[in-house]
Amino acid sequence: xxxxxxGTPRRLVEFTLDGEPVRAPEGSPLLDACRSAGKDVPALxxxxxxxxxxxxxxxxxxxxxxxxxxxxxxxxxEQGMRVRxxxxxxxxxxxxxxxxxxxxxxxxxTPRVAGWIEEYGAEPGRFGPDAARVDEEPRVDNTLxxxxxxxxxxCYKCVDACGDQWQNTFAIAVAGRGFDARIAVEHDAxxxxxxxxxxxxxxxxxxxxxxxxxxxxxxxxxxxWDESAQTATTTVCAYCGVGCNLTLHVQDxxxxxxxxxxxxxxxxxxxxxxGRFGYQHVQNRD
Amino acid sequence: xxxxxxxSKPSDEERAAVDALLGPPESSWEGAxxxxxxxRWARGGREARARRDLLLPGLHAVNDRVGxxxxxxxxxxxxxxxxxPAEAYGVATxxxxxxxxxxxxxxxxxCTDLACxxxxxxxxxxxxxxxxxxxxxxxxxxxxxLGLCERAPAALAIRAGDxxxxxxxxxxxxxxAVLAASAPGSAAGEPPAERAxxxxxxPSLILLRxxxxxxxxxxxxxxxxxGYTALRRAFALGPAGVVREVTESGLVGRGGAAFPTxxxxxxxxxxxETPHYLVCNADESEPGTFKDRVLMEGxxxxxxxxxxxxxxxxxxxxxxxxxxxxxxxALRRMEHAIGRARARGLLGDDVLGQGYAFDIEIRxxxxxxxxxxxxxxxxxxxxxxxxxxxxxxxxxxxxxxxRPTAENNVETLVNVLxxxxxxxxxxxxxxxxxxxxxxxxxxxxxxxxxxxxxLPFGATLRELLERxxxxxxxxxxxxxxAAGGFVRPDELDVPLTFEGTRExxxxxGSGVVMAFDDTVPLPRLLLRIAAFFRDESCGQCVPCxxxxxxxxxxxxxxxxxxxxxxxxxxALLREVGRxxxxxxxxxxxxxxxxxxxxxxxxxxxxA
Ligand code: SF4
Ligand code: SF4
Ligand code: SF4
Ligand code: FES
Ligand code: FES
Numbered sequence: 001x002x003x004x005x006x007g008t009p010r011r012l013v014e015f016t017l018d019g020e021p022v023r024a025p026e027g028s029p030l031l032d033a034c035r036s037a038g039k040d041v042p043a044l045x046x047x048x049x050x051x052x053x054x055x056x057x058x059x060x061x062x063x064x065x066x067x068x069x070x071x072x073x074x075x076x077x078e079q080g081m082r083v084r085x086x087x088x089x090x091x092x093x094x095x096x097x098x099x100x101x102x103x104x105x106x107x108x109x110t111p112r113v114a115g116w117i118e119e120y121g122a123e124p125g126r127f128g129p130d131a132a133r134v135d136e137e138p139r140v141d142n143t144l145x146x147x148x149x150x151x152x153x154x155c156y157k158c159v160d161a162c163g164d165q166w167q168n169t170f171a172i173a174v175a176g177r178g179f180d181a182r183i184a185v186e187h188d189a190x191x192x193x194x195x196x197x198x199x200x201x202x203x204x205x206x207x208x209x210x211x212x213x214x215x216x217x218x219x220x221x222x223x224x225w226d227e228s229a230q231t232a233t234t235t236v237c238a239y240c241g242v243g244c245n246l247t248l249h250v251q252d253x254x255x256x257x258x259x260x261x262x263x264x265x266x267x268x269x270x271x272x273x274x275g276r277f278g279y280q281h282v283q284n285r286d
Numbered sequence: 287x288x289x290x291x292x293x294s295k296p297s298d299e300e301r302a303a304v305d306a307l308l309g310p311p312e313s314s315w316e317g318a319x320x321x322x323x324x325x326r327w328a329r330g331g332r333e334a335r336a337r338r339d340l341l342l343p344g345l346h347a348v349n350d351r352v353g354x355x356x357x358x359x360x361x362x363x364x365x366x367x368x369x370x371p372a373e374a375y376g377v378a379t380x381x382x383x384x385x386x387x388x389x390x391x392x393x394x395x396x397c398t399d400l401a402c403x404x405x406x407x408x409x410x411x412x413x414x415x416x417x418x419x420x421x422x423x424x425x426x427x428x429x430x431x432l433g434l435c436e437r438a439p440a441a442l443a444i445r446a447g448d449x450x451x452x453x454x455x456x457x458x459x460x461x462x463a464v465l466a467a468s469a470p471g472s473a474a475g476e477p478p479a480e481r482a483x484x485x486x487x488x489p490s491l492i493l494l495r496x497x498x499x500x501x502x503x504x505x506x507x508x509x510x511x512x513g514y515t516a517l518r519r520a521f522a523l524g525p526a527g528v529v530r531e532v533t534e535s536g537l538v539g540r541g542g543a544a545f546p547t548x549x550x551x552x553x554x555x556x557x558x559e560t561p562h563y564l565v566c567n568a569d570e571s572e573p574g575t576f577k578d579r580v581l582m583e584g585x586x587x588x589x590x591x592x593x594x595x596x597x598x599x600x601x602x603x604x605x606x607x608x609x610x611x612x613x614x615x616a617l618r619r620m621e622h623a624i625g626r627a628r629a630r631g632l633l634g635d636d637v638l639g640q641g642y643a644f645d646i647e648i649r650x651x652x653x654x655x656x657x658x659x660x661x662x663x664x665x666x667x668x669x670x671x672x673x674x675x676x677x678x679x680x681x682x683x684x685x686x687x688x689r690p691t692a693e694n695n696v697e698t699l700v701n702v703l704x705x706x707x708x709x710x711x712x713x714x715x716x717x718x719x720x721x722x723x724x725x726x727x728x729x730x731x732x733x734x735x736x737x738x739x740x741l742p743f744g745a746t747l748r749e750l751l752e753r754x755x756x757x758x759x760x761x762x763x764x765x766x767x768a769a770g771g772f773v774r775p776d777e778l779d780v781p782l783t784f785e786g787t788r789e790x791x792x793x794x795g796s797g798v799v800m801a802f803d804d805t806v807p808l809p810r811l812l813l814r815i816a817a818f819f820r821d822e823s824c825g826q827c828v829p830c831x832x833x834x835x836x837x838x839x840x841x842x843x844x845x846x847x848x849x850x851x852x853x854x855x856x857a858l859l860r861e862v863g864r865x866x867x868x869x870x871x872x873x874x875x876x877x878x879x880x881x882x883x884x885x886x887x888x889x890x891x892x893a
Binding site for chain 2 (some may be wrong): 052054056057058060068069071074076089092093096097100101103105115126127128134145153154156163170171172173174175176177178180181184185186187188193194195201232
């Protein structure tokens with residue numbers, strides 16, 4: 001049985017989305033309304049179980065009367081709003097944001113982004129060959145997961161997941177500012193010197209592959225990572241009695257990584273180190 | 287929370303600095319020696335976490351005493367406040383005045399911003415750097431505007447220790463700057479605040495009338511010059527009466543956004559949640575702005591009184607004065623004034639015997655322009671990174687500590703005093719129908735009499751510049767600071783009002799007027815503005831974090847080019863600028879392209 005938390009009932013408000021009347025619970029994210037109306041609004045920093053940080057600015061829409069564009073992921077629906085999701089102004093901002101991102105970090109493992117770059121006609125190359133890039137070596141400082149900040153779009157999801165929204169460990173935060181801002185543990189130390197408990201919840205939410213399983217990282221390096229050849233099977237973790245759901249990603253009869261379904265009412269995608277990383281014993285066959 | 291503090295230990299010096307702020311630790315849970323009692327109870331949880339807002343003062347305490355923040359010091363501070371070290375590190379590395387790497391005890395901040403750039407800052411820096419080589423024990427830091435533009439070029443020396451010593455050299459020569467850095471305790475004092483007022487003594491002054499007339503240290507002198515009559519009137523009117531008076535005066539915020547003050551106060555006062563807070567934004571970091579500094583240095587009690595009035599009107603019992611970290615003299619004077627007012631019953635549990643409780647706490651910024659954005663300022667006070675929050679919700683609903691908060695800058699608050707002493711009607715009669723009251727302008731650059739000027743709204747830019755003695759060969763005027771825009775010498779008849787500047791396609795912003803003659807190459811100014819925004823971006827949102835970098839790169843590429851050779855990059859600038867304006871979270875990113883755009887369109891800089 002799936003228990004869906006009901007929350008306090010909210011009144012429905014009416015507003016228009018690209019001219020069509022729609023109804024949504026007051027204060028619910030415009031992005032939800034867009035999606036239920038079948039509009040394909042791109043989003044990167046928004047996550048299904050975290051409070052949106054609205055930092056990437058890729059989901060912006062036009063709200064009549066607002067001086068600037070507004071992030072659909074975090075602006076709540078209000079009575080009588082007039083929202084436009086696909087105007088020239090909106091498309092312009094999305095295109096530039098995609099160009100700025102793609103010219104400064106490596107988006108090769110970010111799902112869907114290649115399609116958006118094409119759809120919006122973004123040309124990240126036009127800032128010239130010397131355009132500033134993040135350009136950092138991946139940090140391989142433990143056997144469980146790798147931090148490759150060259151791919152990090154600073155969406156803050158891992159920080160929120162490690163902090164007060166999921167894990168309550170607070171091992172990582174944003175340090176520095178501006179273009180030099182990076183996700184880091186204190187004093188930019190190796191992960192092994194930090195408070196990290198290797199729950200892997202940050203990997204679970206990372207939208208870009210900047211955080212990845214060591215297994216995935218090594219297989220990519222060896223050229224053997226092949227998502228199309230993988231199966232995903234959801235099962236129950238056998239370690240303790242909580243009953244967390246695990247999704248085992250299997251390639252060539254080997255577990256290559258473990259994720260957790262976000263719609264599970266017990267865990268919402270959270271796991272502990274054992275459920276997330278403790279799968280080797282399954283495949284020690286002799 | 288399972289916090290992990292590592293095993294690095296603070297030095298005695300660092301421990302003492304933190305303990306001086308927080309008192310000695312009570313148990314081993316927060317860093318004291320272990321006793322038997324510690325085995326039976328755990329300290330922490332909600333009570334300790336509620337002190338998170340002491341993180342910024344704690345970082346200042348260590349940085350002031352030692353000059354930088356070591357791993358051991360950070361770990362100890364985190365233990366005392368139950369703050370996760372990763373987050374505290376994120377906060378410490380956010381601010382320009384802190385260092386998490388060892389550095390000499392003395393730091394000399396040399397301004398390389400616009401007015402100083404025009405007054406020879408590059409030569410100053412080179413001279414200072416060659417005199418103060420690596421072995422000198424001084425770290426020279428080139429940085430943004432120090433708010434001393436009327437005396438450009440400027441330098442500020444800070445020597446860590448107990449007590450921390452500061453010295454200002456402005457106008458700075460190589461000798462003076464070196465002297466300030468090598469002996470901050472005995473360097474020549476600063477000129478009195480009123481030296482920044484070319485109109486000092488003019489009886490028609492309203493906001494500045496006491497600067498240079500009263501003794502800024504003497505509360506009785508302040509009262510003898512009309513001090514505290516506004517607060518008495520406020521008590522006579524009652525909170526709703528004060529809000530009504532302020533609304534009818536037509537007073538709007540002077541920080542740049544021009545929001546009606548009465549409406550903001552009304553919205554805060556009417557919120558059912560408690561407590562309410564009053565925050566005074568004294569984080570004046572807009573390049574070219576120094577009026578708040580002069581007001582705080584020259585008439586500190588006026589700000590104390592104005593904050594009390596505002597607190598009373600909005601139902602707040604606690605006010606925070608968020609003061610720019612680069613203003614040591616303003617800090618000393620405000621600390622003194624608040625202490626005196628408290629001792630005399632003008633702050634505290636029973637202000638003026640009227641049964642109203644109000645007190646003011648000073649919080650020092652630590653070098654971050656973005657903290658002038660109101661929600662970033664709240665985050666900064668709360669001990670988080672000074673990153674702006676998304677609005678809505680607006681501060682009047684959910685501001686400081688998530689409570690209804692009225693936030694005003696210094697100039698706005700000081701205007702409340704004449705509103706109450708003159709009455710709304712007389713106040714509203716000053717200026718124009720759309721922009722009421724007197725206005726302060728920070729005039730610097732190529733003028734004979736730079737400084738803070740007070741004129742009623744409606745005077746033209748030409749009148750202001752003529753009074754300030756604009757020099758021959760005027761090439762451009764930057765109005766509103768780095769977030770504002772340039773106007774041409776043939777546009778000087780623009781009336782200085784919110785509606786007049788808007789009509790002329792520019793903005794009054796925070797009241798900055800920087801005049802540049804043709805000896806300063808414009809592309810160089812634009813590069814400095816671009817570098818400023820790239821440096822000051824908090825990094826939260828993509829359009830600003832990357833856009834400001836791309837803007838600076840494009841300007842570097844164009845440098846001295848014009849016409850067809852520049853056309854491609856100018857087009858690129860426009861496209862990126864439009865997205866920054868449209869899609870950035872806060873005003874910093876939204877305005878980062880204003881000045882460059884105006885230089886292209888109005889001055890034809892790359893044409
Ligand atoms: S693995 Fe868990 S504890 Fe470690 S950084 Fe990620 S979320 Fe935080
Ligand atoms: S590491 Fe991943 S989750 Fe964390 S900020 Fe970067 S992109 Fe987001
Ligand atoms: S616009 Fe710039 S300063 Fe403002 S939130 Fe975005 S990155 Fe930060
Ligand atoms: S998804 Fe909305 S701003 Fe990132
Ligand atoms: S102090 Fe140098 S520009 Fe303001």
